[in-house]
Every structure is written in C-alpha cells, then in structure tokens.
Amino acid sequence: MPADIRQVAELAGVSIATVSHVINNTRYVTDGTKKKVQEAMEALQYKPNSVARSLRSHKSNTIGLIFPVLPSDTSNFFFANVAHGVQTKMKQHGYQLLLSTNSTESVEDEKEQIELFNSKLIDGLILAPASEELSHLKEIVSNEYPVVFIDRRARGYEADCILSDNYMGSYEAVKLLIEKGHRKIGLITGNRGVSTNNDRVRAYKQALVDYGISYMPGRIIEGRSSFEDGYACGLRMLEQPDITALFVTNNILTMGVMGALQERGIRIPEQMAVIGFDDYDWTRITTPPLTVIRQPSYELGEKAAEIMLERIAKVDKPPQEYSLPTELIVRDSC
Amino acid sequence: MPADIRQVAELAGVSIATVSHVINNTRYVTDGTKKKVQEAMEALQYKPNSVARSLRSHKSNTIGLIFPVLPSDTSNFFFANVAHGVQTKMKQHGYQLLLSTNSTESVEDEKEQIELFNSKLIDGLILAPASEELSHLKEIVSNEYPVVFIDRRARGYEADCILSDNYMGSYEAVKLLIEKGHRKIGLITGNRGVSTNNDRVRAYKQALVDYGISYMPGRIIEGRSSFEDGYACGLRMLEQPDITALFVTNNILTMGVMGALQERGIRIPEQMAVIGFDDYDWTRITTPPLTVIRQPSYELGEKAAEIMLERIAKVDKPPQEYSLPTELIVRDSC
DNA sequence: CTGAAAGCGCTTACAG
DNA sequence: CTGAAAGCGCTTACAG
Numbered sequence: 001m002p003a004d005i006r007q008v009a010e011l012a013g014v015s016i017a018t019v020s021h022v023i024n025n026t027r028y029v030t031d032g033t034k035k036k037v038q039e040a041m042e043a044l045q046y047k048p049n050s051v052a053r054s055l056r057s058h059k060s061n062t063i064g065l066i067f068p069v070l071p072s073d074t075s076n077f078f079f080a081n082v083a084h085g086v087q088t089k090m091k092q093h094g095y096q097l098l099l100s101t102n103s104t105e106s107v108e109d110e111k112e113q114i115e116l117f118n119s120k121l122i123d124g125l126i127l128a129p130a131s132e133e134l135s136h137l138k139e140i141v142s143n144e145y146p147v148v149f150i151d152r153r154a155r156g157y158e159a160d161c162i163l164s165d166n167y168m169g170s171y172e173a174v175k176l177l178i179e180k181g182h183r184k185i186g187l188i189t190g191n192r193g194v195s196t197n198n199d200r201v202r203a204y205k206q207a208l209v210d211y212g213i214s215y216m217p218g219r220i221i222e223g224r225s226s227f228e229d230g231y232a233c234g235l236r237m238l239e240q241p242d243i244t245a246l247f248v249t250n251n252i253l254t255m256g257v258m259g260a261l262q263e264r265g266i267r268i269p270e271q272m273a274v275i276g277f278d279d280y281d282w283t284r285i286t287t288p289p290l291t292v293i294r295q296p297s298y299e300l301g302e303k304a305a306e307i308m309l310e311r312i313a314k315v316d317k318p319p320q321e322y323s324l325p326t327e328l329i330v331r332d333s334c
Numbered sequence: 335m336p337a338d339i340r341q342v343a344e345l346a347g348v349s350i351a352t353v354s355h356v357i358n359n360t361r362y363v364t365d366g367t368k369k370k371v372q373e374a375m376e377a378l379q380y381k382p383n384s385v386a387r388s389l390r391s392h393k394s395n396t397i398g399l400i401f402p403v404l405p406s407d408t409s410n411f412f413f414a415n416v417a418h419g420v421q422t423k424m425k426q427h428g429y430q431l432l433l434s435t436n437s438t439e440s441v442e443d444e445k446e447q448i449e450l451f452n453s454k455l456i457d458g459l460i461l462a463p464a465s466e467e468l469s470h471l472k473e474i475v476s477n478e479y480p481v482v483f484i485d486r487r488a489r490g491y492e493a494d495c496i497l498s499d500n501y502m503g504s505y506e507a508v509k510l511l512i513e514k515g516h517r518k519i520g521l522i523t524g525n526r527g528v529s530t531n532n533d534r535v536r537a538y539k540q541a542l543v544d545y546g547i548s549y550m551p552g553r554i555i556e557g558r559s560s561f562e563d564g565y566a567c568g569l570r571m572l573e574q575p576d577i578t579a580l581f582v583t584n585n586i587l588t589m590g591v592m593g594a595l596q597e598r599g600i601r602i603p604e605q606m607a608v609i610g611f612d613d614y615d616w617t618r619i620t621t622p623p624l625t626v627i628r629q630p631s632y633e634l635g636e637k638a639a640e641i642m643l644e645r646i647a648k649v650d651k652p653p654q655e656y657s658l659p660t661e662l663i664v665r666d667s668c
Numbered sequence: 669c670t671g672a673a674a675g676c677g678c679t680t681a682c683a684g
Numbered sequence: 685c686t687g688a689a690a691g692c693g694c695t696t697a698c699a700g
Binding site: 047048049050051052054055060062065069077079080081083084087088091096097098099100101103115116117118119120121227252255256258259262280281282284285286287 | 430
C-alpha cells in the first residue's frame with residue numbers, strides 16, 4: 001500500500017492542504033515546513049495519486065493519440081516515428097500518451113475510440129483522421145479539449161493541423177523528372193480520400209501544366225496502400241508502353257512497384273525512372289538506390305506536441321495549418 | 335458539461351446506487367427501473383467518468399506499454415506491430431493503452447517511466463526490457479499489478495515472458511546455409527546484452543557444432559542496430575576472404591550489410607549467401623530477394639495481451655515463457 | 669428489491 | 685503563513 005497525502009501530513013505535523021501546496025508549489029510555505037514535508041514524503045516514498053488529482057482538478061496530464069495502422073507490416077514506419085516525436089516532447093512537459101491504433105481507417109472506429117478516450121479524461125487529442133470530412137467530431141469532442149490533426153488535413157472541424165509539405169515535395173519530384181527530359185510520367189497513388197495523397201496528385205498535375213505537358217488521366221493509377229496493390233499498379237503502368245518515369249506517392253506502393261519492375265526486368269532508370277516517397281533505410285539498398293521524398297515524421301510529431309501544449313495553455317489564435325518541409329533525396333533511380 | 339450519475343438518478347427517480355448497479359450489472363434491478371435508468375442515461379447522453387470510477391475501485395482499465403524506439407527510422411517496424419497486436423486484443427476487453435517509447439534503451443529511463451506509470455494507476459505493465467537484469471523492477475513495481483515481458487527475456491524479476499522462438503528460427507537458418515554447402519559462415523549481430531540476440535547467437539554456435547563445423551570467434555561481429563553499423567560490419571566481414579555465407583540477426587543490420595555487399599559488387603548468393611531477420615516487404619525487392627526469418631510480431635503483442643488479461647483475472651500459475659514460432663521464408667539470397 | 673452514506677485521495681476556495 | 689472542510693463522481697458495504 002503506497003503512502004497517501006494524509007500520512008505525509010501526519011508525519012510532517014502539518015495539514016494535508018500544506019502538503020498539497022508544497023507538492024504543487026501553489027502557495028507560499030516557509031522553508032522550515034517545506035523541508036519537513038519534503039522529508040516526510042521522502043521517508044514514506046510518497047507518490048501523489050494522479051487519479052485523485054485528475055478527478056479533483058479536471059486535468060489528466062494525458063493526451064490521446066489516434067493513428068492508423070494498416071495491415072501491411074511496413075505501413076507502420078511513419079506513424080511509429082510520429083508517435084515517438086509526440087511522446088518525447090510531451091514527456092518533457094509531464095504528459096503521458098493514451099494510444100489507439102486504428103486498423104480499419106473507418107470513421108466508425110474512430111468515433112468509438114474517441115468516445116472511449118472521452119470517458120477517460122484527456123487534456124487533448126492528436127488525430128490522424130481517417131477521412132477528410134470530420135463534421136461528426138463536433139458532437140463527440142464537445143469542446144472540452146483541444147484537437148490537433150496530424151499528417152492529414154480535414155474539413156468540418158476547426159483545429160490546428162500539422163502536415164508535411166506534400167505539395168512542394170511532390171512538385172519538386174515531378175519537376176526533377178521533367179528536367180531529366182521525361183514527358184510521359186505516370187503517377188501511382190494511394191487512397192485519394194486523404195488530403196496527403198490529394199496534395200501529392202495536385203502537385204503532379206500542376207507541375208505538368210507548368211511545364212507545358214498535357215495531363216492525361218490515364219496516367220494516374222490509384223491503389224490501396226499495400227505491396228500487392230503496388231505490384232499490380234506497377235504492372236498496369238507497364239501496359240502503357242510510352243511511359244518513361246513513375247512517381248509513386250507512398251512508400252508501400254513504391255515497394256510493390258519496384259517488385260513489378262524488377263520482375264519484368266525493367267532497368268531503372270534507363271527504361272523507367274522512379275521517384276518514391278519516404279526516406280527509409282531500405283530505399284538505399286534497392287537496385288538502384290531510390291530517389292525519394294523524405295518526410296519529417298519525427299518532427300511532425302514534435303510539432304504536433306508543441307502546438308498541443310500551446311493550446312492547452314490557452315494560447316489565443318485562430319487554428320492554423322503548419323506545413324513542414326520535405327526533402328528530395330536524389331539517388332540513382334532517376 | 336457532461337451529465338453525471340446524480341442527474342441520471344434524479345431523472346430516473348432512483349438512487350445513484352441503483353444507477354451504478356445498472357451500469358455495472360452488479361446487482362439485481364427490476365426490468366422496470368432498469369429501463370427508466372437506461373432511458374435517463376440515453377436522454378442525458380450520460381458517460382460514466384472513468385477517473386472517478388478508477389479512484390473508487392482501484393482499477394483503471396489501462397495498461398502500460400513500454401518499448402524501445404531506436405533512432406533509426408526503420409527500427410520501429412517491429413514494435414509498432416507488437417503495439418498494434420496488444421492494442422487490438424486489449425480493446426476487445428475494454429482496456430486502453432498508456433504508451434511510452436523509450437529511445438535510449440537505458441535502464442534509468444525505463445525506471446523513470448515506470449514510476450510515471452505508477453502514479454497513474456495501471457492495471458498491468460507490458461515491457462520490452464532494456465536490459466537482461468531487472469532486479470531493480472522489484473522496488474518500483476511493488477506487486478500491485480502484473481508484469482509481462484515481451485520480445486526479451488529478463489532475469490531478476492519473475493514474470494511471464496512472450497518471445498519469438500529466436501533459437502529455433504536461427505538454428506534453422508544456419509542449418510539451411512550448412513545444407514547448401516557453406517562451411518565458413520559469418521554472423522553479424524546486434525547488442526548482445528539482450529536475450530533476443532543472445533538466443534540467436536547461441537543457435538548459430540550450436541548449429542555449427544551439431545554439423546561438425548568448428549566455431550571461430552572471429553566470425554562473429556557485433557554492432558549496434560543501425561544501417562551504418564551494419565554497413566561497417568559487412569565491410570569487416572568481407573576482409574575475411576574465405577567466408578561464403580552470412581547470417582545477420584536483425585533487420586536494420588541486414589540493410590546495412592546489403593548496402594556494403596552491393597557497393598563492393600559482391601554477387602548474392604554466388605559469392606556470398608545471406609539470411610536476414612524479419613520479413614518486411616522490402617526484403618522482397620532487394621537484388622536478389624532476401625531469405626529471412628519472419629517473426630510473429632503482431633501475434634507477440636496479441637499473446638502478451640492475452641496473458642496479461644489472465645493475470646489480471648488472477649489466474650494462478652507460475653510465470654511462464656511463451657515462445658512463438660518463427661518462419662523461415664526462403665527466397666533467392668542463399 | 670433498493671437507498672443513504674461513507675469514502676477513494678486529492679485540490680481549492682474560505683477563513684483566520 | 686496555515687488549517688478545516690467541501691467536493692470531484694463514482695462504488696460498495698450496510699441496512700431494511
């Protein structure tokens with residue numbers, strides 16, 4: 001049985017109010033009594049009960065974090081890093097993380113999870129939303145804590161949003177392909193219902209237009225985010241005989257595409273230039289090493305935590321979108 | 335302001351005790367009053383406050399989860415899957431997850447984190463321990479909740495432990511290399527202070543012995559778990575001119591090793607056979623695709639959750655070690 | 669079959 | 685400068 005505040009008070013010969021105040025530094029206490037209290041706490045190995053504290057103060061020092069985990073083993077790189085960034089920053093400020101992985105990317109699951117969090121008292125929610133349309137959040141979140149979106153933009157709910165600069169990153173990538181002389185550039189993208197992919201596709205189109213290349217819808221193929229789908233999309237792309245370069249908007253699809261190209265014996269970049277997404281170590285050891293767009297995943301998490309801390313501290317400013325720069329890592333695949 | 339139990343009781347015209355009992359199904363209530371209560375809860379959109387509930391009942395329906403995240407981007411695959419397994423199972427039983435990522439693999443950080451968890455009331459702790467020696471846990475954990483180790487065995491603290499069958503998996507891999515005619519097999523391993531790696535190294539030695547091959551210490555190289563170290567270890571291995579096969583005991587090192595071999599133009603498997611660890615999608619698209627040992631990461635998480643639930647339910651049996659089978663995925667690198 | 673009341677371990681006005 | 689006491693929202697013996 002751990003000691004409670006009453007025992008500390010008794011041992012120190014003061015009231016529990018005083019103990020509470022020295023713990024929280026919340027009103028002046030003379031050095032003498034402060035010392036007595038500290039010694040008592042030390043002697044009893046007292047640890048404040050944060051459940052009681054939460055109940056009383058309506059603060060939990062916990063923030064909820066919800067992000068998707070796709071069935072594919074390899075889909076988790078990104079969000080694991082994001083989570084780590086969030087955690088590291090939050091810990092420095094005494095916050096803990098209540099985690100939920102959402103494996104279905106369904107709005108229903110997301111709602112259910114948020115309601116679970118609600119019953120537990122969280123001081124904030126960081127969310128990678130499953131869909132672009134989030135007006136349903138209004139009913140559940142009930143304004144009791146700030147929400148920060150991460151990785152994906154959302155409509156229907158006003159909140160801060162931390163993103164990679166998907167547009168600029170993608171634009172640069174396509175621009176590089178064009179500058180290398182490519183005119184028939186295919187695009188393979190994941191689910192378009194998510195802002196991340198939308199931004200990447202938009203940049204692709206805009207880059208083509210800006211360089212006077214006519215955009216052909218047939219050169220965009222959409223797949224779900226899996227190796228198998230990437231593989232299938234890769235093969236379908238190869239049926240269009242004139243395409244000389246490929247921009248693949250996420251790392252799982254990129255793997256599948258590489259699988260397809262390899263199997264068909266397509267030489268990269270001679271027969272097909274490739275640019276993929278996310279700078280994971282494995283992209284350095286494909287044949288040839290891949291040119292990719294690096295996303296600042298850890299930094300995204302850190303930034304989200306930072307903004308969350310501001311909001312918890314009631315910083316008064318309109319919700320904002322923060323766009324963190326990506327980096328084009330040029331290797332040998334284009 | 336969300337409704338509380340008192341308001342529900344008033345609206346339903348019963349005592350709060352009765353409301354509590356219909357919520358928790360904890361004593362008989364007539365269908366009539368039960369219905370009134372349910373309608374009142376519905377009307378007020380009542381959600382029980384689980385902080386109050388925890389304070390009173392000394393149960394939080396939350397379990398703590400601590401695992402390492404290495405600085406390398408790609409180190410997180412494994413534990414993200416484990417976490418997802420834990421979460422999925424726990425959610426089915428109404429439990430939530432308090433997550434902490436430990437980036438330093440230091441015992442100090444681990445202690446500190448556990449103490450943080452302690453103050454928050456957790457019903458159980460699932461831990462991938464940073465070291466093999468855990469007698470310090472006794473002081474911190476104080477027997478108030480069950481502990482389950484995951485991925486790594488530990489001495490000094492009696493608890494259930496969920497592992498991949500690292501020994502068998504590795505034994506099979508080395509055996510395969512031997513059967514293919516290799517006699518001079520190098521081993522590249524991560525930090526030997528962790529049971530996971532120890533088991534893998536032990537299997538390597540035993541397989542050699544069993545097949546009458548003399549074991550040479552110089553053929554074992556230990557590195558930290560990073561691409562760069564894997565690369566360096568790969569190069570060092572190449573200085574031993576007679577080695578024809580390599581067993582690499584984790585996926586990050588495997589990447590680095592592949593990088594080194596590729597750079598030196600070593601043909602795989604003709605000049606050097608390679609078997610690596612963990613079946614991630616990227617291992618299918620290296621040149622050639624890699625033979626690897628698949629670990630059941632998600633299943634490890636599930637199993638840990640299962641055992642934890644048993645322990646929470648006070649199943650009475652001695653702590654046990656659970657070893658989940660790995661699978662040798664044979665591709666073209668050996 | 670149900671209610672009144674104590675109490676979980678704190679924080680925080682109020683009072684002196 | 686410090687204490688007594690109310691109360692956060694529940695659960696759970698106790699009583700009838």
